[in-house]
Amino acid sequence: MAQRWLTDDQQRIWRNYLALSSRLQAAMNRQLQARCGLSLADYEVLVVLSERGPIRVLELAAALGWEQSRVSHQLTRMRGRGLLERQGSEHDRRGATVEITGAGSEALRTAAPDHVALVRSVLFDGMTATQLRAFDAVLTTALNRLAE
Template identity: 35%
Template sequence: MSDRRLDDSEMATWLPTIRFVQLLPQVLDRTLKAETGLKHSHYAILVTLAGQGDRAIPMTELAQIAGLSRSRLSHAIDSLEERGWVTRTSCSSDRRTLTAALTEAGRELLRTAAPVHVAQIRALILDPLTDAEREQLGAILAKLTPGVAAAL
């Protein structure tokens, strides 16, 4: 790795990026908690499980998809399970493998939380951008995400 400093142009890109990356989760978390009592990180887990239909997903796979450490995911699933939004069971083919699935109560919570989340994403990210800018942002993030994910 090079130890050279970022030049002015690089800093002009990096500083707003890091500020945005730090602020967005806080804003999303605050709004979802206020409107639904749900943390944004928990919402992301529930949405991931909902995307699996009725299939229970192995915890290791869920951690990868959600971008969480296994420990952090386990604590989140504990909390979601206590509230009746998720069930956790041992895999039928390998008792050592734990799986998680969304409950009907979890689906109902998502039906309530999704409009709040979507409205906020539109207001904060999508609506201020033109169609071309949204396309550019999507392409840029799709290009950067694999390298960040691989570094985890």
């Protein structure tokens, strides 16, 4: 069976996507660290906790699309900094829940405006309504295919 390579256009688009993804994540990390001492991972966890309230650790991992070990390490670091609280057994991860603290809520309130401004300026401000709908369709299609 012959190997099927990406076309030149597909290769260019794929590499542009990878460059965008890594550069945007780096920019978000730099901005969050400078503004309020959060990492992008901290911010992602705080957003989920602020939207959902107390949540089981395994549900948090699913919401973030992270492996259990990554979530556990991240939660330990964040709990040590007072950004969240964890209730339940340390030995039974299925029953443990986490919730945002006042300090975590304040950090998120501080970080969110600049974070949103960065995302808006990089991704959305230069797009027409037609481009925005097309971008949404591309992302939705890819995410749906990954979920299959």
